[in-house]
Amino acid sequence: MNKYVKLTSLFLLIALTFIGFSIYKAQASSPYSQMKVVTTEGKPEYIEPVDFFGYVSHSQNFSNSSTIEFDEGSFTYLQEKPFLKRMDHSFDPKLNNLVDNYRTFMRGKSRRPEQYTETDQHLIYAGSKTDVDWNSPFNNQMTISVLDKASDEEEAYSVTIGSDNAYNDIYATYIDYPTLTIFVNRSGVSDTSRNLVYTFDIENPTEALTEVVDLSGYLDKNETLSVSQLSDKTERYIPLKTVRQTVVSDYDFRTETSGYFAYDMQAQEVIEIPPFEEETLLFSDNDTIYVGKPLNESIELYEMNPDDKEMTLLGTLEMATPIMGQEDSSFYSDRFNQSVTILDGKLYTYGQEYVDEVSRPIFQITDVHTQETLFKGTVMPKDMTEAGYTTIEVMEYRLDPSRN
Amino acid sequence: MIELKNVHKSFGRKKVLDGISFTANKGEITCLVGVNGVGKTTILNAIMNLTPIKKGEITIDGEKMSPAMYNKVAFIPDVAIMLPQMTVHEAMDFMKDYYSSWNCKRAKEIVRFFRLNMPDKISELSKGNQAKVNLLMGLALDVDYVLMDEPFSGIDIFTREQITEVFSSRLVEDRGVLITTHEIYDIEHLLDKVVLLDNGVIYKEFNAEEMRETEGKSVVDVMREVYNQ
Amino acid sequence: MKKSLHTLLKLTNFEMERLSKFLFTLMGLTLLLNLVGYIYTPMQHMGKINEYITQNSATTQQALDAFGRFSFYDVTQTLWIAGPIAIGVSGLLLYSIFIWYREWFGKNTFAYRLLMLPVSRMSLFFSKFITIFIGIFTLIATQMLSLFIGHPIVSAIIESAYFNDIGLIASIQMNPLFLYLFPLDFSYFLMVNGVGIVVLLVLFTVILMERSYSFKGIAMGILYGIAALSLVLFPFFIPNLLNNQYILYDSELMIIEIVLIVAVGVLSIFTSHHLINKKITV
Numbered sequence: 027m028n029k030y031v032k033l034t035s036l037f038l039l040i041a042l043t044f045i046g047f048s049i050y051k052a053q054a055s056s057p058y059s060q061m062k063v064v065t066t067e068g069k070p071e072y073i074e075p076v077d078f079f080g081y082v083s084h085s086q087n088f089s090n091s092s093t094i095e096f097d098e099g100s101f102t103y104l105q106e107k108p109f110l111k112r113m114d115h116s117f118d119p120k121l122n123n124l125v126d127n128y129r130t131f132m133r134g135k136s137r138r139p140e141q142y143t144e145t146d147q148h149l150i151y152a153g154s155k156t157d158v159d160w161n162s163p164f165n166n167q168m169t170i171s172v173l174d175k176a177s178d179e180e181e182a183y184s185v186t187i188g189s190d191n192a193y194n195d196i197y198a199t200y201i202d203y204p205t206l207t208i209f210v211n212r213s214g215v216s217d218t219s220r221n222l223v224y225t226f227d228i229e230n231p232t233e234a235l236t237e238v239v240d241l242s243g244y245l246d247k248n249e250t251l252s253v254s255q256l257s258d259k260t261e262r263y264i265p266l267k268t269v270r271q272t273v274v275s276d277y278d279f280r281t282e283t284s285g286y287f288a289y290d291m292q293a294q295e296v297i298e299i300p301p302f303e304e305e306t307l308l309f310s311d312n313d314t315i316y317v318g319k320p321l322n323e324s325i326e327l328y329e330m331n332p333d334d335k336e337m338t339l340l341g342t343l344e345m346a347t348p349i350m351g352q353e354d355s356s357f358y359s360d361r362f363n364q365s366v367t368i369l370d371g372k373l374y375t376y377g378q379e380y381v382d383e384v385s386r387p388i389f390q391i392t393d394v395h396t397q398e399t400l401f402k403g404t405v406m407p408k409d410m411t412e413a414g415y416t417t418i419e420v421m422e423y424r425l426d427p428s429r430n
Numbered sequence: 431m432i433e434l435k436n437v438h439k440s441f442g443r444k445k446v447l448d449g450i451s452f453t454a455n456k457g458e459i460t461c462l463v464g465v466n467g468v469g470k471t472t473i474l475n476a477i478m479n480l481t482p483i484k485k486g487e488i489t490i491d492g493e494k495m496s497p498a499m500y501n502k503v504a505f506i507p508d509v510a511i512m513l514p515q516m517t518v519h520e521a522m523d524f525m526k527d528y529y530s531s532w533n534c535k536r537a538k539e540i541v542r543f544f545r546l547n548m549p550d551k552i553s554e555l556s557k558g559n560q561a562k563v564n565l566l567m568g569l570a571l572d573v574d575y576v577l578m579d580e581p582f583s584g585i586d587i588f589t590r591e592q593i594t595e596v597f598s599s600r601l602v603e604d605r606g607v608l609i610t611t612h613e614i615y616d617i618e619h620l621l622d623k624v625v626l627l628d629n630g631v632i633y634k635e636f637n638a639e640e641m642r643e644t645e646g647k648s649v650v651d652v653m654r655e656v657y658n659q
Numbered sequence: 660m661k662k663s664l665h666t667l668l669k670l671t672n673f674e675m676e677r678l679s680k681f682l683f684t685l686m687g688l689t690l691l692l693n694l695v696g697y698i699y700t701p702m703q704h705m706g707k708i709n710e711y712i713t714q715n716s717a718t719t720q721q722a723l724d725a726f727g728r729f730s731f732y733d734v735t736q737t738l739w740i741a742g743p744i745a746i747g748v749s750g751l752l753l754y755s756i757f758i759w760y761r762e763w764f765g766k767n768t769f770a771y772r773l774l775m776l777p778v779s780r781m782s783l784f785f786s787k788f789i790t791i792f793i794g795i796f797t798l799i800a801t802q803m804l805s806l807f808i809g810h811p812i813v814s815a816i817i818e819s820a821y822f823n824d825i826g827l828i829a830s831i832q833m834n835p836l837f838l839y840l841f842p843l844d845f846s847y848f849l850m851v852n853g854v855g856i857v858v859l860l861v862l863f864t865v866i867l868m869e870r871s872y873s874f875k876g877i878a879m880g881i882l883y884g885i886a887a888l889s890l891v892l893f894p895f896f897i898p899n900l901l902n903n904q905y906i907l908y909d910s911e912l913m914i915i916e917i918v919l920i921v922a923v924g925v926l927s928i929f930t931s932h933h934l935i936n937k938k939i940t941v
Binding site: 033043047161 | 668671672675676679682793796797799800801803804807826827828829841842843846899902903904905906907908909910913914
């Protein structure tokens with residue numbers, strides 16, 4: 027045995043150190059904080075359509091920080107998911123659900139949620155060749171795929187978009203079955219860029235997309251188009267904003283909204299929306315256009331008649347804090363209504379609330395017609411002793427219309 | 431019996447062995463003779479599966495070489511093959527550890543015979559003593575066959591005498607010995623069979639004693655005939 | 660079976676004895692350089708703070724504002740930790756080549772003895788292989804132990820007002836270097852070691868090719884290495900070849916990758932088996 031003394035001691039050194047390290051690690055890192063929804067007003071079931079990814083960090087123990095998902099009313103930490111599932115994970119809640127539910131259909135298709143629309147019977151994808159083939163940036167090829175959810179059958183259409191090759195950025199799609207409306211930013215080789223609206227009739231497919239409106243006329247030289255984040259993308263009106271960028275310095279620019287519009291999918295025309303003097307909120311829900319005027323801790327909400335642009339005051343919605351409804355638009359400049367949206371007559375808002383040194387999200391759901399607060403609340407660790415040092419930040423937020 | 435059948439071997443384009451066939455029997459001393467570079471060492475290496483052959487077959491008592499056979503055939507190369515940092519004693523322990531055929535009693539006898547000092551480090555030994563250690567490692571194994579490659583090369587006269595003594599001693603009796611050398615004088619009288627190699631082929635294979643008796647020629651005479659042509 | 664395991668153990672022990680001096684040197688170097696880091700880095704930091712306080716007659720709070728809190732993580736980030744790891748990794752990588760070539764080009768040609776041992780030649784192969792891995796894990800264990808020693812040293816040198824005790828494990832987890840070395844995330848640890856095992860198997864196979872076919876073997880070895888690498892990297896080009904970036908899910912790509920890596924490992928073992936038994940030359 028003496029002969030093996032070095033080998034034995036090295037083996038013991040390795041085994042004991044690794045075991046010791048693992049035990050120490052297990053003791054040092056407490057399990058991830060269990061989270062709970064705290065309802066301060068209303069009923070907790072109203073928060074069910076909310077689906078978000080957040081980041082939980084502990085000011086006392088950085089190693090315990092992790093991404094958390096809130097889906098169907100319950101919390102799951104990303105680290106707790108199986109390794110292979112984690113690999114397929116995307117940080118967009120909608121896309122995650124699509125991949126989970128329609129894995130075969132989602133294969134080979136772009137990973138941008140803007141390119142998917144859904145009805146009760148169908149899941150529709152519209153993507154340019156460039157979206158999946160990064161080697162061919164300029165072309166006019168496009169695929170529209172329609173999945174029949176009941177039969178699980180997929181119908182794919184190869185169509186052309188425009189007559190010449192261009193970089194086609196499909197930044198929004200909407201469905202009024204069987205008409206698919208596609209918002210495309212076409213940048214030609216010569217660097218000219220146009221914002222166009224196309225349609226495609228799924229029941230009577232054609233070989234080329236039909237161009238219906240050129241939005242470029244609504245945009246000045248330094249303006250870009252921003253589209254509203256919608257939850258189910260079946261609304262008749264699509265809220266749009268033109269955003270002006272003013273260069274402040276070499277490294278900085280300022281953005282301000284220069285115009286408000288709504289695109290009518292049925293009439294295929296653009297309606298100009300008269301803004302309020304200060305700030306304006308613009309929503310659409312089913313067949314209604316809503317315009318909101320944010321006040322300090324409330325929103326004055328109007329319903330707008332698209333024909334005569336007459337505004338009817340629905341009422342004043344009390345907000346939990348001034349930040350609600352004041353969305354931070356710096357994240358994605360081509361989209362708005364990320365933290366405030368109306369879905370089926372309910373106004374959903376969220377914001378971050380800073381208490382002492384930690385930050386927590388607050389959610390509020392208000393009935394737009396009765397102005398009743400259906401839900402107001404936050405997310406906190408179950409163990410209240412952890413609340414003082416646990417920060418929860420919402421990163422990606424979506425509403426799932428099917429759970430509304 | 432060690433048997434080589436039609437063995438071919440090349441190094442690059444150079445043919446070293448071109449259809450070699452011969453046998454070396456148990457209880458006999460067979461000597462591979464030839465000038466340097468004719469492939470004597472290659473034959474021994476090939477028998478021990480220390481270099482692959484291109485074509486042909488090598489068997490030992492009808493069996494192909496396998497790890498277990500290293501307990502049956504020992505090879506003593508002409509280079510030092512134990513770790514220089516080992517002492518003679520450690521080298522013996524190493525052999526004992528791996529070879530079931532290692533004969534401790536005989537090993538000690540050989541150590542005495544060669545007057546080796548067990549605590550000496552191999553790296554500190556003279557060339558002659560290193561050669562003795564090599565012999566020790568091969569001869570202390572209870573094997574049926576011993577292969578020796580140039581046991582006399584670069585060795586002083588006294589060591590050479592000691593090694594020569596080995597061939598007539600108990601240490602090799604009953605075994606089959608296959609030896610390569612180009613310095614034939616010292617052992618000529620001990621050889622049973624001589625295989626003369628030239629240009630990768632066997633030029634002549636004969637019994638040394640018969641040759642002396644029938645033709646009155648010594649091995650050296652035959653060699654002279656061959657290589658002077 | 661039992662006998663061949665015993666042989667493997669004996670040979671591994673023998674190889675371990677031969678590695679031990681080099682390994683103990685690396686362990687000593689790691690501990691020594693780490694220790695210097697544990698003492699020198701915090702003392703230097705305290706020195707700066709004290710100098711700042713004396714020169715500017717500053718308060719503790721002002722010094723904190725100027726320098727921030729010092730944590731053990733600041734030490735783990737220095738070259739005093741990364742240096743010995745780099746030395747250890749490159750040392751053992753070179754040793755993986757040396758472990759074979761010394762048998763032929765050492766003072767004595769020990770390759771004769773090894774290849775003539777009445778044991779399966781693959782046990783020679785595996786004993787060398789296991790020895791390298793024991794070496795790697797010994798150095799990792801040394802580094803782990805060293806960190807356990809270092810943490811109290813650093814916290815003792817830095818005055819508590821200036822010390823941010825984020826904990827040992829947090830300091831380790833924050834340093835990406837340790838993610839490769841320590842079992843912080845089990846799947847990741849398994850992957851890193853799996854890749855390491857296959858890289859070593861390929862390297863050994865390439866060496867055996869050279870030892871079997873000399874110059875021709877060098878070319879074969881290089882080709883084998885390139886082929887193995889291409890095979891393992893191939894899945895990453897599938898999306899490009901099929902002109903679709905999303906044709907495979909990342910998990911599927913991972914599974915293909917694991918299968919290919921294992922295949923390269925198994926192929927290397929079989930190739931080595933053939934070479935060491937049939938082709939190798941002393």
